[in-house]
Amino acid sequence: MSELFYDAAPNATRVAPPRPTEREYPDKPEEVILFGTCVVDLFFPEAGLDAIRLLEREGIRVHFPEAQSCCGQPAWTTGYAREAREVARAQLDILDAGIPVVVPSGSCAGMFRQHYRELFAEEPDTLKRVESLEARTFELTEFLLKVCKVQWQDAGQPTRIALHTSCSARREMNTHLHARELLGTLGNVERINHDHESECCGFGGTFSVRMPEVSGAMVKDKTRSLMDTGADEMVTADGGCLMNINGSLDKQKQSFRGRHLASFLWERVSGEGAV
Amino acid sequence: MNQRIPVTELTSTFRERATGALADQQLRTNFRTAMDSLMQKRADAFPDEDEREGLRELGNRIKARALSQLPDLLEQLEANLTANGVKVHWAETTEEANQIVHSIIEARQGTQVVKGKSMVSEEMEMNEYLADRGIECLESDMGEYIVQLDHEKPSHIIMPAIHKNRHQVARLFHDKLGVDETDDVDELIQIGRRTLRRKFLEADVGVSGVNFAIAETGTLLLVENEGNGRMSTTAPPVHIAVTGIEKVVQNLRDVVPLLSLLTRSALGQPITTYVNMISSPRKPDELDGPEEVHLVLLDNGRSGAFADAQLRQTLNCIRCGACINHCPVYVRVGGHTYGEVYPGPIGKIITPHMVGLQKVPDHPSASSLCGACGEVCPVKIPIPEMLQRLRQENVKSPAEGPKVKDGGAKYSAKERLIWRVWKTLNTSPALYRLFLWGATRFRKLTPSNVGPWTENHTAPVPARRSLHDLARNHLSGNGSAKGGQ
Numbered sequence: 216m217s218e219l220f221y222d223a224a225p226n227a228t229r230v231a232p233p234r235p236t237e238r239e240y241p242d243k244p245e246e247v248i249l250f251g252t253c254v255v256d257l258f259f260p261e262a263g264l265d266a267i268r269l270l271e272r273e274g275i276r277v278h279f280p281e282a283q284s285c286c287g288q289p290a291w292t293t294g295y296a297r298e299a300r301e302v303a304r305a306q307l308d309i310l311d312a313g314i315p316v317v318v319p320s321g322s323c324a325g326m327f328r329q330h331y332r333e334l335f336a337e338e339p340d341t342l343k344r345v346e347s348l349e350a351r352t353f354e355l356t357e358f359l360l361k362v363c364k365v366q367w368q369d370a371g372q373p374t375r376i377a378l379h380t381s382c383s384a385r386r387e388m389n390t391h392l393h394a395r396e397l398l399g400t401l402g403n404v405e406r407i408n409h410d411h412e413s414e415c416c417g418f419g420g421t422f423s424v425r426m427p428e429v430s431g432a433m434v435k436d437k438t439r440s441l442m443d444t445g446a447d448e449m450v451t452a453d454g455g456c457l458m459n460i461n462g463s464l465d466k467q468k469q470s471f472r473g474r475h476l477a478s479f480l481w482e483r484v485s486g487e488g489a490v
Numbered sequence: 491m492n493q494r495i496p497v498t499e500l501t502s503t504f505r506e507r508a509t510g511a512l513a514d515q516q517l518r519t520n521f522r523t524a525m526d527s528l529m530q531k532r533a534d535a536f537p538d539e540d541e542r543e544g545l546r547e548l549g550n551r552i553k554a555r556a557l558s559q560l561p562d563l564l565e566q567l568e569a570n571l572t573a574n575g576v577k578v579h580w581a582e583t584t585e586e587a588n589q590i591v592h593s594i595i596e597a598r599q600g601t602q603v604v605k606g607k608s609m610v611s612e613e614m615e616m617n618e619y620l621a622d623r624g625i626e627c628l629e630s631d632m633g634e635y636i637v638q639l640d641h642e643k644p645s646h647i648i649m650p651a652i653h654k655n656r657h658q659v660a661r662l663f664h665d666k667l668g669v670d671e672t673d674d675v676d677e678l679i680q681i682g683r684r685t686l687r688r689k690f691l692e693a694d695v696g697v698s699g700v701n702f703a704i705a706e707t708g709t710l711l712l713v714e715n716e717g718n719g720r721m722s723t724t725a726p727p728v729h730i731a732v733t734g735i736e737k738v739v740q741n742l743r744d745v746v747p748l749l750s751l752l753t754r755s756a757l758g759q760p761i762t763t764y765v766n767m768i769s770s771p772r773k774p775d776e777l778d779g780p781e782e783v784h785l786v787l788l789d790n791g792r793s794g795a796f797a798d799a800q801l802r803q804t805l806n807c808i809r810c811g812a813c814i815n816h817c818p819v820y821v822r823v824g825g826h827t828y829g830e831v832y833p834g835p836i837g838k839i840i841t842p843h844m845v846g847l848q849k850v851p852d853h854p855s856a857s858s859l860c861g862a863c864g865e866v867c868p869v870k871i872p873i874p875e876m877l878q879r880l881r882q883e884n885v886k887s888p889a890e891g892p893k894v895k896d897g898g899a900k901y902s903a904k905e906r907l908i909w910r911v912w913k914t915l916n917t918s919p920a921l922y923r924l925f926l927w928g929a930t931r932f933r934k935l936t937p938s939n940v941g942p943w944t945e946n947h948t949a950p951v952p953a954r955r956s957l958h959d960l961a962r963n964h965l966s967g968n969g970s971a972k973g974g975q
Contacts, residue, residue: 258953260956260960427943466944466946
């Protein structure tokens with residue numbers, strides 16, 4: 216930054232504003248809560264189970280509160296704040312135990328860490344609990360990389376993959392960096408960049424049904440650039456994107472598929488399921 | 491230029507227009523090529539991430555400070571401009587703004603107007619208003635000139651004719667101006683230039699926009715690359731500047747970082763070819779410049795956004811167009827799909843305040859909330875947050891009193907009921923588990939057609955067993971399935 220700019224600014228803005236600091240990570244805890252997310256719960260439960268296995272492999276005891284459901288994001292992004300708030304409150308109640316919460320989906324983790332405070336902006340007491348949840352919430356790959364500091368041996372056959380990162384996960388949780396770094400530790404995995412990699416797959420929750428024409432054009436472009444990589448498969452750490460991309464591939468009668476990153480990682484490190 | 495159908499008479503919906511645009515391969519290629527290039531230019535203009543983020547934060551604070559004292563700054567601007575000899579006019583609506591402009595031209599018995607690029611004049615539909623009153627308005631910005639020739643509206647706030655490639659422009663010039671068809675860009679520009687040069691000398695009035703109105707000195711700052719802005723504001727005997735009330739900043743020091751943010755974010759330029767700073771009409775001892783300078787300050791719904799602490803951030807905008815260039819929706823549907831003057835993310839958040847949500851009911855929904863816009867905004871407008879808030883105002887019932895002009899355009903009792911059911915399901919663990927059990931147990935009964943979703947996807951079929959089920963089994967061995975409750 217040229218000094219000129221800051222010197223040119225009047226008093227209130229004379230000083231270079233502080234940049235947000237990197238998140239500080241705690242030591243590896245003994246136990247965590249897994250928040251499965253509603254999409255994984257119903258459509259990709261194996262990915263949730265693989266997340267549990269990956270955590271257990273690091274010697275962590277995993278709790279799965281039976282009362283959990285959805286983070287509230289679908290209603291929140293559609294404009295139904297009141298409904299979203301009540302669902303969010305229910306999750307807050309069961310995640311209050313004070314131990315880390317690991318989420319196998321960047322956008323849901325982002326909901327906890329960025330948007331709960333907007334939902335409860337007018338409830339100071341709840342806001343305190345939200346702050347605690349914010350500090351304890353980790354996206355799965357972030358947790359494995361930064362908190363568990365995993366050291367893996369790749370037990371799988373050589374493979375080539377493309378990585379898709381959900382937009383909110385990328386912008387709110389830096390998930391793309393964490394996933395890339397984790398995949399980089401796997402010796403037999405070659406990650407291939409795809410065209411317009413950082414561009415949205417077109418899901419956007421209810422956007423996909425409110426604007427099916429535009430959303431459809433976006434997911435078509437995304438699936439084409441994924442397939443153009445010649446990779447064996449696509450991996451992603453977000454259930455919504457996965458449902459969108461796989462549903463579109465299936466509709467197009469393509470054999471190429473995406474898989475949840477948790478399942479891919481578990482297969483690589485456990486050697487299970489490798490063909 | 492009054493053969494064009496005014497935007498205000500559009501009867502199609504966003505989705506209908508999007509469908510048409512998506513089917514136009516040429517259009518999609520034109521936009522993709524142009525936007526890819528603009529994204530690269532911006533990236534190249536900010537090689538240092540720390541510098542960029544520091545500057546964006548600074549830009550945000552400068553605009554926030556200006557807005558926090560907006561009424562005072564506007565009064566100061568008026569006082570200083572008046573002292574400099576510039577006549578200041580206030581317009582609450584576009585109709586009032588047009589009347590003011592018309593009366594100034596009428597007082598000079600003017601018949602010809604030459605315009606530098608101005609989005610506010612587009613907002614006013616000034617060309618049509620004046621044409622109906624026998625006054626010819628000629629656009630002098632090359633892009634604006636092209637869309638005016640083709641009776642179109644701009645499809646981008648910085649590059650009005652970006653939806654056309656050079657072959658299409660060549661054909662247009664050939665058809666409309668009777669010149670030989672040439673694909674040579676320099677030759678095309680020369681053709682336009684020859685027509686326009688003459689007009690600058692003939693025009694009675696020059697109209698321009700304003701990029702920054704500086705309160706402390708009473709200065710109007712205008713950036714441009716073609717020299718047409720300087721010609722429009724200096725050659726004709728009268729100069730009328732039109733701008734929105736949010737363009738005022740406190741002092742010249744504020745302009746330095748904002749200008750850098752503007753030109754680098756827009757076209758990746760360190761600075762524009764021309765930076766005009768207009769402070770007064772021609773003084774007695776000066777040889778050139780206009781005899782009269784006027785500023786029309788337009789509200790047109792901006793004070794509505796200003797009144798709301800959250801939505802006020804919309805007025806930070808310095809009209810660089812970076813959000814548009816980075817938008818995955820805009821790049822596919824193009825600017826005309828938005829049906830209003832301002833397209834893309836900024837259009838989605840500012841237009842509702844101007845024309846009301848009833849007129850643009852789909853604007854808040856036409857986003858996947860991917861966040862690319864907010865990430866590049868040079869003054870850090872949280873655009874996804876603005877969209878999200880507009881969605882809330884758009885689904886409110888009349889009784890709930892939407893806080894945005896003509897809010898509640900998407901209110902639906904049926905949809906509200908669906909979300910209430912969703913809420914009940916997700917706040918009652920027993921019901922939720924019953925739902926999981928039913929959905930997995932009867933997964934084969936999932937309908938293959940689930941509305942708009944199955945236009946692009948096969949229907950999602952629930953897994954055989956839910957994660958609740960799998961986790962309970964897996965964890966029961968070590969007795970840790972309890973947690974929380």
